[in-house]
Amino acid sequence: MSDALVIGAGPAGLMAAEALAAAGWRVVICEARPSPARKFLMAGKSGLNLTKDEPFDAFIQHYDADWLRPMLKAFGPTEVTDWARGLGQEVFCGSTGRVFPKAMKASPLLRAWLGRLGAAGVELRTRWRWAGFEGDRFAFDTPGGQQVLYPKVAVLALGGASWARLGSDAAWVPHLAEKGVTIAPFKPANMGFRVDWSPHMERHFGQPVKGTALIAGALVERGEFVLSARGIEGGGVYAVSRVVRDGAALTLDLLPDRSLEDLMTRLAKGRGKETVANWLRKALRLDPIRIALLQEWGRPLPQGEALARLIKALPVRHAGPRPMDEAISVAGGIARDALSDDLELNALPGVFAAGEMLDWEAPTGGYLLTACLATGWWAGTAAANTR
Known part of the structure; x- marks a missing residue:
């Protein structure tokens, strides 16, 4: 005994x-x-x-x-x-x-x-x-x-x-x-979410997403997260995972330090002959990974005020939590x-x-x-x- x-x-x-x-x-x-x-x-x-x-x-x-x-x-x-x-x-x-x-x-x-x-x-x-x-x-x-x-x-x-x-x-x-x-x-709990990515996202796998805010219900989280072949994961995602798992919609503010009015002003001139990626990089200083997310979850991209609003509240299209054992x-x-x-x-x-x-x-x-x-x-x- x-x-x-x-x-x-x-x-x-x-x-x-x-x-x-x-x-x-x-x-x-x-x-x-x-x-x-x-x-x-x-x-x-x-x-x-x-x-x-x-x-x-x-x-x-x-x-x-x-x-x-x-x-x-x-x-x-x-x-x-x-x-x-x-x-x-x-x-x-x-x-x-x-x-x-x-x-x-x-x-x-x-x-x-x-x-x-x-x-x-x-x-x-x-x-x-x-x-x-x-x-x-x-x-x-x-x-x-x-x-x-x-x-x-x-x-x-x-x-x-x-x-x-x-x-x-x-x-x-x-x-x-x-x-x-x-x-x-x-x-x-503290899990990632499944995403069925388009093929063009593969080059971004393993890269951290910085400078965004994740918004779920009343939660606003400024942490980083990572893209992977399986979906999204990392500290920023884990911080909001409970309320998202329980049904809250998840959106991204791709430029949380910029106001909607500022974005509308910067986008008002249109892109002219620039590609969408170059235009967004020059007008808003968005990095390639945030541009890719905008094109992935926001397509077809709107123009003007609607685009500015999308940048401030980009819906995250996920397919639910990753398996519990992960x-x-x-x-x-x-x-x-x-x-x-x-x-x-x-x-x-x-x-x-x-x-x-x-x-x-x-x-x-x-x-x-x-x-x-x-x-x-x-x-x-x-x-x-x-x-």
Whole structure:
């Protein structure tokens, strides 16, 4: 018998294990994959965004679940920054308030974290895949055959339903559903959108689109995005993806710093013998990729005032979200009413849950990781207090 069991070795699970070990519990972490925190490492390849340095009232507005408030208050941006520094990782804050480790990658931080957990007596067992319950015990498929554990407390941190190849495959859903735990349906979050491009767009694939504003409902986002053979993706798109997924129309303001009146004046003379591309480049200083988007989604191009209005509100012709397994995160998971305020499962006393298993949603930019760490700490601390 282990004192405490944590299933899942991503950020939420490791943080839960840290909280339990700090309270004196003997902790075993079981991870289905050959190594821990694979999604965390992948996310950090292009720069590990730990959190966002901004006032708490602004920070919490980025979450769709207000019940996370006490958890994020207890373990928010300041605590995440201090935690990283405590692992010997110096951090810096970018111009947008995003906080990164100076090393930029996730691997140095993870190595230091695993070292600290090991020194605290936490045991990590890899290739141990949770196979469900045997009565009130936890069954695992392991390289040595099926094993059964009977912990005093358990924290589940098995991830959501995106990036299955890295471990977040939602295989845990039937195990909890059969115990009466309510699971909200999964939906992709922070995802790109499919676009059926014309052949002339191929030369722009892989290029960033800069200097635009993405408008969806009441949201206006000035972030960049990228064109790919599959569609549109990137930070600017992810920031508006939730409302677009849920039915809001998406438009582009190709020149957000120019007024409609200014554009009308600049376009009033017409293009004469110029090609459309040259005319727009000279009259408005539009770059080739924005001209290509205008021609792709605005054809046939109107003239005069109508063209100016199209430039300020170009409809994005997409074919819906990319598949859920390509999404950075998901909405859905264990429903709030299935949990106590301590993140204990009402149907399974002594079993807690954390991270992307829970039904909440937030944009990229440090918000996802902060909530995973915060809920892991909250669940681990609550589990430790059940003695």
